[in-house]
Amino acid sequence: MRIATWNVNSLKVRLPRVEEWLAYAQPDILCMQETKLADGAFPALAFAALGYDAAHCGQGQWNGVAILSRVGLDDVVAGFTDGSEDETTEARLLWATCGGVRVGSVYVPNGRMVGSEFYEAKLAWLERLRQHLVTGCDPSGSLVVCGDFNVAPDDRDVWDPTKLHGGTHVSPAEREAVAAMREWGLVDVFRQRYSEDRLYSWWDYRAGDFHQGRGLRIDLILATRVLADRLSWALIDRFARKGKLPSDHAPLLADFE
């Protein structure tokens, strides 16, 4: 089973690239983030034509997460279900069961500046996600959390730790929030397979960062141990960051036997 995740940065603009990528990458499941679409504008028919069922949680303009699957799509849940009022006001979380795997597509808040209210909200959001796992999920089951975490788990995942020190994505509190999910039972499957640095999934559009190798690895597939033990391959598809109208993120894919 091939599971992939891709922050597409506007599905309206990126649909041709996503269709092209589905045709050659052939994922069984694709989690998308930053669709920037209302649910009514989600191009479900375009994906159905390629053999994928789809679920979408959107708000228009900002955010928006989706799951495509060609191995079944059931028990769809949008947003948190912990009883708070803002469950889907920001469309950042979507769950579905696909081919026996509980799949989460997540778009973690950016945080903007360390210490800002947005940064505090980011930490709270990550803790809320962990609480969802603790209260509603089984670490011995088959589950993946895929998406743009807006956190680079360690210094190997950033192009220059010195320059980025003090900013978001690399702060100890953010990294501890991701580590807490590993402690619950999730494995960063890309890092399980590759220990090298400079393997990034996002590059700023500005200043030629992609071509200069200035990126971050912030898109993750976190899998429970029973799945991670069956990992056969993983890849960040940097080719998809090239060419006409690319997203600023590359897709990440992982194969499970």
Next chain:
DNA sequence: ATGGTAGCGCTGCTA
């Protein structure tokens, strides 16, 4: 050289 681009949507915000 302390810059720069992209998307949304129409002025400035978000990333």
